Amino acid sequence: MMHIVKIILITLFLASTHTLRAAQEEETPQAPVDSIRLSLLTCAPGEEIYSLFGHTAIRYENPARGIDAVFNYGMFSFNTPNFILRFALGQTDYELGVSNYERFASEYSYYGRSVWQQNLNLTPQEKQKLVALLEANYQPQNRVYRYNFFYDNCATRPRDIIEESVAGKVIYAADPADANQTRSFRDIVHQYTQGHPWAQFGIDLCIGSEADRPIDDRQTMFAPFYLMNFFSTAHIAENSRSRSLITDTEKIVDCEKWLATQESEIEKEPYLPTPLQVALALFMLTAGATIYGLKKKKGLWGIDLVLFGTAGIAGCILAFLALFSEHPAVTSNYLLLVFHPGQLFCLPFIIHAVRKKKRSWYHLFNFIVLTFFILLFPLIPQRFDLAVVPLALCLLIRSASNLILTYKHKK
Incomplete structure (x- = not known):
């Protein structure tokens, strides 16, 4: 009888040891x-x-x-x-x-x-x-x-x-x-x-x-x-x-x-004008030069070379992004009405017309497009930086100047 009890105790001990070891093995990977x-x-x-x-x-x-x-x-x-x-x-x-x-x-x-x-x-x-x-x-x-x-x-x-x-x-x-x-x-x-x-x-x-x-x-x-x-x-x-x-x-x-x-430290850095301030200053300079040119009956083609050339380069970049970029947010850019490649490609004809005091159909087209752009500015389904308005006005008054000078010249 004692042998049977010993066998039972030893069996229970071994079983409990095996169970404890198995539980430890299960918990070991879980701990980390x-x-x-x-x-x-x-x-x-x-x-x-x-x-x-x-x-x-x-x-x-x-x-x-x-x-x-x-x-x-x-x-x-x-x-x-x-x-x-x-x-x-x-x-x-x-x-x-x-x-x-x-x-x-x-x-x-x-x-x-x-x-x-x-x-x-x-x-x-x-x-x-x-x-x-x-x-x-x-x-x-x-x-x-x-x-x-x-x-x-x-x-x-x-x-x-x-x-x-x-x-x-x-x-x-x-x-x-x-x-x-x-x-x-x-x-x-x-x-x-x-x-x-x-x-x-x-x-x-x-x-x-x-x-x-x-x-x-x-x-x-x-x-x-x-x-x-x-x-x-x-x-x-x-x-x-x-x-x-x-x-x-x-x-x-x-x-x-x-x-x-x-x-x-930033407060001590030199002041840098904002895009709107630069655009307004450019507009005032362009307006002043245009008024002077109208009084003197001069086309001032150098101003057109800079303005339309720069706008045309910007237009080429915007058109490139709209046509070829995979960025979904750069398509349908209404700024192409203001800055477009045509201003660069047509630049030789624009300058030629100003120098020869001939009416430019491009200036007429540009005047109409920019007039509608500025008048309908709040209704266009795209938000623009306000600096765009004086920049568009610079191009607008230069086209208007050509039309006025050539009209007087023909009369």
């Missing part, structure tokens, strides 16, 4: 996953034109493996062959880069750009999937992608891959304060180019009426801080359960004192 932290990083704007809108990245922390890395979809190089041409054509290729977090944070601290971190509220399985997706994206054959400023950029890529990793669906809550407010791509561009009037003027010249149509909440997330705000109130819906997408938000690089110092 629980310690993994994934978060969305949002970086403050910089001073360069490509950094005015801020930046977005994903931080991956795995203490068990000594990993603290930042996955950055905004890597590009100005040294890429034909970079400017490819950018104009909408054929710029960006790629996913990975860097050490300390190096990433040091770089943004050096340039005085604060960084906010939003910790993602993911399950262990979702964390594993997101890490696997990031690692797959970083493979050499996958890391390069065709960049599109409004639709596929360094903010939309992190959003999409996070959405793909969750088991349920990410639901974004609209801000009640914005319930009756509509935005366009141009509105958001203007929001981030405040204080940079020449950058804003250049962008406004290039993007057409497509940038002025109303966009939905999801489309606003091309801008990093819009993405950050929507993430802060988003939740994950899975079956009948729901949980917040973000557990907490913290500023991990704080450059407020640095920025205060920089603002005081």
